[in-house]
Amino acid sequence: MKTERLRKLRAAGWKVGTTRDFLNLSDEEAMLVELKLTLADALKLTRKKRGMSQIELAQRMGSSQSRVAKIEAGDASVSFDLIIRAFLAAGATRQELQRAFSIKEKVAA
Amino acid sequence: MKTERLRKLRAAGWKVGTTRDFLNLSDEEAMLVELKLTLADALKLTRKKRGMSQIELAQRMGSSQSRVAKIEAGDASVSFDLIIRAFLAAGATRQELQRAFSIKEKVAA
């Protein structure tokens, strides 16, 4: 795992220690976190592709700019439900959502 | 949409009226519900394929049999996070999870 991603995890409030500690999380937990970050990145991309601001997206989904920011930052307080809602509200199709789920880490640790 | 699925939605506590009403839900909301039910079905299949009882799965994921039952029933009180957690705890790979996301309705309404 790259240092940058680790930094991002910590910044987002995840209880992550060293790389070693992270690897010691149960596979499920690790995969869950990875999935969320992957979706968060995909959401950000989708939103920008549509030339949409966080405020616009927030309005579309009945939320607030700050929460959208947290979603995209992979904040620990954000659920899958909210990410997926945001994704769909950003205009993504089910197929795009599915594709986002399949994107793996760009770089192996 | 088939009547059976509609019945299932109501039974699960979703605020669903007639087929017409359902179709009037925002596309996002409808897709969200559909996705949850799809995942719920896939989870049940995965669990049974591994010869696992709801109690076993519950223990693996630190939850209870009743909640696993609700997950598989597509209960309205269950989040994506919990479904995905269950899915992974049932031993599904990320690829299987992704595949589950891609499964569409078997029958068009």
Add this chain to the structure above:
DNA sequence: TGAGTATATGTCGTATTTGACATATACTGC
């Protein structure tokens, strides 16, 4: 540089989701 816009971060009261428990129903072999 500064104004204008976009995004990030921290906090909080409220709403939703949770595991746990009790208990009901379904299924299976006898």
Add this chain to the structure above:
DNA sequence: GCAGTATATGTCAAATACGACATATACTCA
């Protein structure tokens, strides 16, 4: 029919996620 096992349903206190707000920081363009 009756056990024994699996699954379903209802409820609730505690945990978590939520939108909202304030405010900080970043980015653009003149």
